[in-house]
Amino acid sequence: MPLVSPPEGSNLTPAQLALAEALVAAELGLPDLAEQAGVGESGEIGSSGLIALSRPAVSIQSLVVAGAPVIGVLTNPRTIDVSATIRPALTGGLLGTNYAPLPYLVSYTAGWAAGTLPEGIRQAVLLTAQAGAAAAGRVGIKSESMGPVSRSYTDAASTGTLPADARALLRPWLPTRF
Known part of the structure; x- marks a missing residue:
């Protein structure tokens, strides 16, 4: 349906x-x-503090970063922002500074119900x-003319x-x- x-x-x-x-x-x-509840993903968060999801999310059930529950903001359907709640640790020296990636595990609801x-x-x-x-009504027709009006089709x-x-x-x- x-x-x-x-x-x-x-x-x-x-x-x-x-x-x-x-x-x-x-x-x-x-x-x-x-709609599908309980979609889970895991990975690592870098210096941006953003998590890119593989499916559009409508709500977050749980979010764990480095073994601790955190709060994230769903900034768009495929991105969770945790930059306000976590700060990645710096590694390396002054000129070779890098951020240590933090592991995350997120569970969310993806997809939509008919009314949403x-x-x-x-x-x-x-x-x-x-x-x-x-397109079904003009199978095989790539162009047609009726009087002074001509039309070409690309049946996407x-x-x-x-x-x-x-x-x-x-x-x-x-x-x-x-």
């Missing part, structure tokens, strides 16, 4: 919405958009489903990619690069 419902009066089918959700999830690097899906993601799913439905939905406007809506949930 798709998380996104078709708008009233729309002819989008549940299968088209499910395919669009799968394409959006793949673009975000996720197996699906559905962000509007940008919901719109990206609808745009992708509409592009797929439009049929090639397994998202329309550019849907991709633009997903930017806030894409992985952070450090």
